[in-house]
Amino acid sequence: MSNSGSIVVWTDSPGQTRELAARLGQRLKPGDFVALIGPLGSGKTCFVQGLATGLRVEGNVTSPTFIIMRYHPGQPALCHADAYRIGGADELEDIGISDFLDSAVVAVEWAERVRELWPAEVITVQIDQTNDARVITISGRGKRWQQIRAELEQ
Numbered sequence: 284m285s286n287s288g289s290i291v292v293w294t295d296s297p298g299q300t301r302e303l304a305a306r307l308g309q310r311l312k313p314g315d316f317v318a319l320i321g322p323l324g325s326g327k328t329c330f331v332q333g334l335a336t337g338l339r340v341e342g343n344v345t346s347p348t349f350i351i352m353r354y355h356p357g358q359p360a361l362c363h364a365d366a367y368r369i370g371g372a373d374e375l376e377d378i379g380i381s382d383f384l385d386s387a388v389v390a391v392e393w394a395e396r397v398r399e400l401w402p403a404e405v406i407t408v409q410i411d412q413t414n415d416a417r418v419i420t421i422s423g424r425g426k427r428w429q430q431i432r433a434e435l436e437q
């Protein structure tokens with residue numbers, strides 16, 4: 284399961300993807316930034332639904348592609364953004380994402396399009412599609428990820 288600092292998990296259904304994400308969500312704290320990378324329909328929104336379950340935040344998680352960003356109150360809160368339709372990081376900054384970077388867990392779909400927003404410590408979730416299965420690679424840089432990885436591997 285573990286390979287040079289990454290956790291790689293195959294899932295066969297949206298439910299399995301949500302379950303994995305919930306295990307991660309349970310361990311997240313305000314200030315954690317989850318960068319989701321993967322093609323359209325790979326399961327990024329599905330993964331964030333699982334994060335929300337693990338965090339126990341309020342409200343249904345649906346794709347924020349058209350509204351760009353949605354805030355789910357909770358302890359901690361979840362800020363869910365989607366960079367698919369925007370021109371760049373400044374558009375997320377214009378709608379106030381910076382206000383949440385310290386106070387909420389932030390999950391961004393298409394995060395590779397807004398690299399400028401990534402804090403020094405980040406958790407990346409890369410989803411690859413092979414037929415009906417998904418290969419989900421969770422990795423990160425910084426102390427927070429080392430801590431979370433150790434907990435996930437227990």
Ligand SMILES: Nc1ncnc2c1ncn2[C@@H]1O[C@H](COP(=O)(O)OP(=O)(O)O)[C@@H](O)[C@H]1O
Binds near residue numbers: 295297325
């Ligand atoms: N193992 C899996 N994990 C996640 N989603 C899956 C899986 N298998 C099939 N799916 C389907 O793939 C789609 C993922 O959609 P979504 O989460 O909106 O993707 P994205 O946000 O990456 O565009 C859903 O229709 C879901 O039912």
Ligand SMILES: [Mg+2]
Binds near residue numbers: 329365
């Ligand atoms: Mg999506």
